[in-house]
Amino acid sequence: MRFCLGKICLFAALALAASFRSYAKETPTSREETIPTEEVEQQNVLTNAIEVRHLKPEQADRPYHVELEGVVTMSNSRSLVLQDASGGVYIHFRTPPGQPQPHPGEIWRINGITGAGDFSPVIYATDARFVRHGTLPEPIIPTWDQLLGGSLDAEQIEIRGVVIEASKSRVKLLTQGGATTILSDSFYPLPFEAMTDEEVTSLIGCLVRFRGVYASSWDISIGRVHPTEFHLGNAVMTLEKPALENPFAATAAHAKDLLGFASHLNALEPVKVTGLVLYTKPPLFFLTDAEQGFRAICRKNCDVVPGDQVEVVGYSQPGGPSPILQEAAIRKIGRTKMPAPIALHADEILDSRFDSTRVRLEATVLSDSVRQNERILECNSGNHHFFAYVPSISDSLVPLEKNSIIRLTGTYLSNASNKISTSSNLFELRLQNKNDIEVLQRGPWWTFQHTVILITILCGALLLAVAWVASLHRTVARRSKELAREIEERESLERHRILEQERSRVAQDLHDELGSGLTEAGFLTALMKNPEISIKDKDGYLDQLRQVCHSLVSGLDEIVWAVNPRYDSAEDLADYFSLFAPRFLNLAGIRCRLQIDDQIPKIPLSPHQRHAIFLATKEALTNVVRHSNANEVILAISVKSTELLIRITDDGSGFTPVDEQGNRNGLRGMKDRLEQIGGNFSIESTPGIGSTVHFIIPLKGIE
Structure with missing residues (x-):
């Protein structure tokens, strides 16, 4: 039976051709507008279709002038295809009014210019002439x-x-x-x-x-x-x-016979093979006829399962690891038990001739997981890596430990295109259920995955610890700033308190030291102004006034020294005592011998400390002047470790413990003053020989 393309109506073609001729004469095409005629004429004229077909798009758009003669192989109202001995080319052409439309099999001469076209170079015809009747060229049988x-x-x-x-x-x-x-x-x-x-x-x-x-x-x-x-x-x-009325009436063959179908005459003829279904993955089915495994591609709804005996009708496809019947139809004819598996050794595990056959092999488990309702075992057998797939079931599965040794029974599916392959990962195993897995030896419980999980947990804990330490560090820094601020405020308050205390002390000293002296000086001055008092008495009052003034000057000097921050170190204290003691004792006619270390450090002393040490020392010297009848006093000052040592020794009459009890107020005053600044007081006295007073004052801030 032969069906031919009908001819287009002649009148419609003439009308379309007339309209195109009118349009072509009066209005040039867009390509003619963009390409000047004189530029086209300067190009070489192309006379073969192959020359046009070989043009690149940018070359075809230059454009080139074409004069081509060939047979029309296709035509319609807007275009035609012309083929010469070198090939065919697509031509944009509208038949002018009064001109016959080209028909397939006619020979025409075309003049025009080239264009890039949508896919391949084309010709925009400017003139077309019928030459003669011809025949269609022999067709190409394409690869x-x-x-x-x-x-x-x-x-x-x-x-x-x-x-x-x-x-x-x-x-x-x-x-x-x-x-x-x-x-x-x-x-x-x-x-x-x-x-x-x-x-x-x-x-x-x-x-x-x-x-x-x-x-x-x-x-x-x-x-x-x-x-x-x-x-x-x-x-x-x-x-x-024509098609077979009953597809299953096709020629019967064995699966191994499909490997010999190489002739072009019978490759497209249907063939029927009887086999047993091993595994289904629609539209792909894996079967065996007990001698050879094969595959079938069935795009229809084929209600078959592993274990079904079936007839398969399809068209043999060359290549592949096993014979393939494509566009197959499958019909169930019975059911039988699965064939005994073939035992595979490690050296033949990549032989693709086992494709679509039931095999058994031993392997080592690398991983066991479930994805998309399928259990996937990653295994290794010898040096070959592969995957085994098992349909997942609803009840929970106990995964196999890594390095477990198992025996697998299933359908061998090769991914290689040749018969023997030396590459890995070129096959997989499809199992029917979990019973096809036999555990020979379970692997160790502790696996690399557990190690990774443990390391991950430890790293997470470490990160949390680092975050906690960072947070704690920020908290400590914030609290340190707050404490520093609080300490600074407290120190400021303490300095203010000490300053107020020092001001009160200075005021008290001024009142005690200068107030009474000034009052006495006022009385003496008033007596000297009294005319009833004799000149002799006034001279005595004048001597008393001079002594009072001298005492006031000394007291004022002591107060100024105590509060002057320029003299706030132990060294300054020793220097001041080296001046004060000889002056104080010489007024009483007592010699003063100094024993002061040359290396007394500049350790700072507060005004309160200096004042307390000075008053205690002055009290000791006053006791020597008043009670000892001494001729000489030794004042020794030194620093030992973190303590300031002051020793006052006289060669006076000394005293007994009874005398000490009788004069305890002065001694107690010295002791109280030193205890206020954390110091110690002791006294040694021998009647007839003299006394020695010891002051021990701790020094703060010694490095």
């Missing part, structure tokens, strides 16, 4: 790579295959190289206009030949060819062999 790449664009081709899908908009063919689709539209219609939908559908399973002008299915938006899809211009179809 599979040519169909995928679109290199046959605008060429007359013929394609042979079995119809596996058919409608008025497309037809899908199973060819020697694979499945391809011929599309139909208004410019490239398939020869199905005169057929009903049922007649088109009845073509499924028929062996047919399609002949026409190849046009790639080009996606302008992404700039790519749709592989395995194309159009045919001026398409005709020839029915070579």
